[in-house]
Amino acid sequence: xxxxxxxxWIGDDATAVAREGARRIxxxxxxxxxxxxxxxxxxxxxxxxxxxxxxxxxEEPGIDWRRVFVFFSDERCVPHDSPDSNFRMARExxxxxxxxxxxxxxxxxxDRSPAExxxxxxxxxxxxxxxxxxxIDAVLLGMGPDGHTASIFPGxxxxxxxxxxxxxxxxxxxxxxxxxxxxxxxxxxxxxLIAEVLDAPKPPPHRVTMTPYFINLSRHVIVLVSGxxxxxxxxxxxESDARVSEIPIxxxxxxxxxxxxxxxxxxxxxxxxxxx
Ligand code: 6PG
Numbered sequence: 679x680x681x682x683x684x685x686x687w688i689g690d691d692a693t694a695v696a697r698e699g700a701r702r703i704x705x706x707x708x709x710x711x712x713x714x715x716x717x718x719x720x721x722x723x724x725x726x727x728x729x730x731x732x733x734x735x736x737e738e739p740g741i742d743w744r745r746v747f748v749f750f751s752d753e754r755c756v757p758h759d760s761p762d763s764n765f766r767m768a769r770e771x772x773x774x775x776x777x778x779x780x781x782x783x784x785x786x787x788x789d790r791s792p793a794e795x796x797x798x799x800x801x802x803x804x805x806x807x808x809x810x811x812x813x814i815d816a817v818l819l820g821m822g823p824d825g826h827t828a829s830i831f832p833g834x835x836x837x838x839x840x841x842x843x844x845x846x847x848x849x850x851x852x853x854x855x856x857x858x859x860x861x862x863x864x865x866x867x868x869x870x871l872i873a874e875v876l877d878a879p880k881p882p883p884h885r886v887t888m889t890p891y892f893i894n895l896s897r898h899v900i901v902l903v904s905g906x907x908x909x910x911x912x913x914x915x916x917e918s919d920a921r922v923s924e925i926p927i928x929x930x931x932x933x934x935x936x937x938x939x940x941x942x943x944x945x946x947x948x949x950x951x952x953x954x
Pocket of ligand 1: 722723724725726727752753754764819820821822826827828829880
């Protein structure tokens with residue numbers, strides 16, 4: 679993982695992790711709204727964020743939701759009312775319980791093909807981002823037991839170029855072949871922000887995901903991980919020199935932002951060095 683070392687925060691249990699994540703997001707929201715008049719946040723999928731969403735909806739009264747814009751770091755290509763939908767999970771646990779204008783919630787158009795949905799989502803994202811400094815304020819991420827994050831799985835072409843010898847010259851990766859493009863507007867115009875996934879090993883296989891490039895443009899990234907089943911991936915991500923193509927979350931290293939891992943004691947059990 680290149681860039682500055684991430685912060686590692688360890689809480690007693692999943693509830694403590696959720697509360698800490700909600701506290702940080704609420705603080706960032708206040709600061710970003712004060713500085714730029716709005717707060718752009720990308721929510722994660724899976725189950726871990728549920729508790730954090732409920733904390734945001736019930737324990738953080740200081741967020742001015744009228745100035746919050748919500749995106750998704752990834753989405754499964756299923757109907758929005760499917761139990762597998764990340765948008766449905768976010769609605770049930772947060773969005774239906776806070777006064778955020780519907781026009782400021784951006785679900786992925788999952789009624790289209792994955793490629794069309796990705797292309798449309800990227801266009802929407804580009805239309806909302808600040809043209810002068812196109813970055814999201816905060817991105818929430820989870821991690822699977824295999825080290826995947828968002829819908830970036832081991833061996834993904836989205837990881838081209840992160841390892842010295844992984845797909846670096848593969849023509850199929852196209853503009854994705856440069857792992858660390860400059861964080862400037864020329865690169866931003868060319869790079870993919872959103873990509874389709876057709877072979878996710880975690881069902882469903884068809885998904886849409888933010889790319890590592892775009893995630894790394896964020897001002898703040900938090901990775902929420904809890905549970906015994908993540909122990910090996912946490913150690914591999916934070917305390918090994920595993921290849922990025924094998925442990926995709928190692929691609930997450932904000933170019934000019936901060937990264938914090940919020941772990942419960944179970945997930946952090948095998949970490950050797952105490953948190954900084
Ligand atoms: C998804 C998620 C995915 C998730 C991890 C962890 O859409 O599946 O974005 O990356 O964050 O698989 O999932 P859990 O929180 O359920 O363990």
